[in-house]
Amino acid sequence: MPIPLQVRLGAVVALGMLVGGCTQVQPGDAVRDPGFDATAPVLALLETGNYPTTPRAPLGNAGTPEKGAIHDAHRMFEHLVFPFDVDPSLTSSGGIGGTGIMKSPEAAGLYLENKGLVPAIAAHNFVTGIAHSASDGKDAGKRQFLRNAVLQFRSPEDATAAAAAIAESTASRYDEYSKKDTPLTPQPIPRHPDAVGRGYVSEGEGLTTSYILSAYTAHGPYLLSQTFISRTSMDAAAEVIANVLDKQIPEIDKFQPTPYDKLAELPIDPTGLLARMLEPSDKLLMYGGFGPRGLLLFEPHPIESQKMIAENGVDFLGYENGFLIRARDTEGSTKMLDGYIQQYLDDGWSEADGVPGLPAARCVEKPVTDKYSRAETWCGAPQDRYLLQQSGAQGVEVRQSLSAGYLMLAAK
Numbered sequence: 001m002p003i004p005l006q007v008r009l010g011a012v013v014a015l016g017m018l019v020g021g022c023t024q025v026q027p028g029d030a031v032r033d034p035g036f037d038a039t040a041p042v043l044a045l046l047e048t049g050n051y052p053t054t055p056r057a058p059l060g061n062a063g064t065p066e067k068g069a070i071h072d073a074h075r076m077f078e079h080l081v082f083p084f085d086v087d088p089s090l091t092s093s094g095g096i097g098g099t100g101i102m103k104s105p106e107a108a109g110l111y112l113e114n115k116g117l118v119p120a121i122a123a124h125n126f127v128t129g130i131a132h133s134a135s136d137g138k139d140a141g142k143r144q145f146l147r148n149a150v151l152q153f154r155s156p157e158d159a160t161a162a163a164a165a166i167a168e169s170t171a172s173r174y175d176e177y178s179k180k181d182t183p184l185t186p187q188p189i190p191r192h193p194d195a196v197g198r199g200y201v202s203e204g205e206g207l208t209t210s211y212i213l214s215a216y217t218a219h220g221p222y223l224l225s226q227t228f229i230s231r232t233s234m235d236a237a238a239e240v241i242a243n244v245l246d247k248q249i250p251e252i253d254k255f256q257p258t259p260y261d262k263l264a265e266l267p268i269d270p271t272g273l274l275a276r277m278l279e280p281s282d283k284l285l286m287y288g289g290f291g292p293r294g295l296l297l298f299e300p301h302p303i304e305s306q307k308m309i310a311e312n313g314v315d316f317l318g319y320e321n322g323f324l325i326r327a328r329d330t331e332g333s334t335k336m337l338d339g340y341i342q343q344y345l346d347d348g349w350s351e352a353d354g355v356p357g358l359p360a361a362r363c364v365e366k367p368v369t370d371k372y373s374r375a376e377t378w379c380g381a382p383q384d385r386y387l388l389q390q391s392g393a394q395g396v397e398v399r400q401s402l403s404a405g406y407l408m409l410a411a412k
Helices: 066-077 105-111 117-122 156-169 232-251 260-264 292-298 303-311 332-347 397-409
Strands: 100-102 128-134 146-153 172-175 181-184 196-202 210-219 222-230 288-290 317-319 320-325 349-353 363-365 376-383 385-392
Touching: 066 128, 066 146, 066 288, 066 292, 100 105, 105 128, 105 146, 105 172, 105 232, 105 317, 105 332, 146 156, 146 232, 146 363, 146 385, 156 196, 156 210, 156 222, 156 332, 172 349, 181 196, 196 232, 288 292, 292 317, 303 332, 317 349, 332 349, 332 363, 332 385, 363 397, 376 397, 385 397
Parallel strands: none
Antiparallel strands: 100 128, 128 146, 146 222, 172 181, 196 210, 210 222, 288 317, 317 320, 320 385, 349 363, 363 376, 376 385
């Protein structure tokens, strides 16, 4: 997708006349060219280091059902209920559980924190799965935690059979605190009689008692799975899971999965924008294109960012080596940049030098506060309706990679 780039180069002209060893100075006031744009890039000043500056070749199709399922999972995130959708305090990511894409039954067992589920999932034509988890950010041993996951199978019959097999395989689980197998107790889920609920109580020295409940519900070709850690009671945990299902069931019905025999034909980069980004590291697990809900997976302040995303018409996120956000227009991309800068400043970061050659770019730095922390730099640059972002420990490399990405996006 070619994106025109207009670069205006300023010139300083000295007027002088030497006559008989004397200089005549013409009086008057300097007037700025009305066409001058202080935010226009100056390509001659861009420093790109060893990063490529031209787009990659078209990325083509997925090629296999397994790879196609990963890209279909990106679309599915648009229909996943996030923890903060049911409890605004649940916005702190990390810790127990995970957020991401389940590429295999084994990965599903890891995300759901129960390897005993793998045989039941593997035996019934698993396609893909997604999960998002968050806590209330309190100290470990005191926090509440919610994970919501959707596993897709090839047919409703497969999902139903997987749910039945899971019900039979969840009689116990290994408890990390007690270091032993703990029996699981059946727990009904309000308003959802088809849900299979299994819970246990975990207690440890110095820890608040945990009421840990997981539920599994077959719905169409999907298996809906939730885990909630309550600090009050098992009934309270069941009510939270019921609230998730109240929202998740109608939401997943809006998703139209790609037929399994068409997954290999899915284009990896239908917008053409991913090929105009720096190639990602093989270590990245979730790179590719996402919608506006998928963008929230990467946001440290998802509730605030969700409002900002809606106000500025963001409809696409590209995640390769760095981030690219597509807003409604140029004003939207600039407002997204300003909004992110303010979030970082509110988190204690400091505004830093910008990017040579990109006057509209802005950067912030995270200070080193103790021996366990490290300095970090984040920079963003708007280009038309797009916002490019880079971050890392080395400020020079962050600015170089952002500059290279800017040229890749601008290339004809």
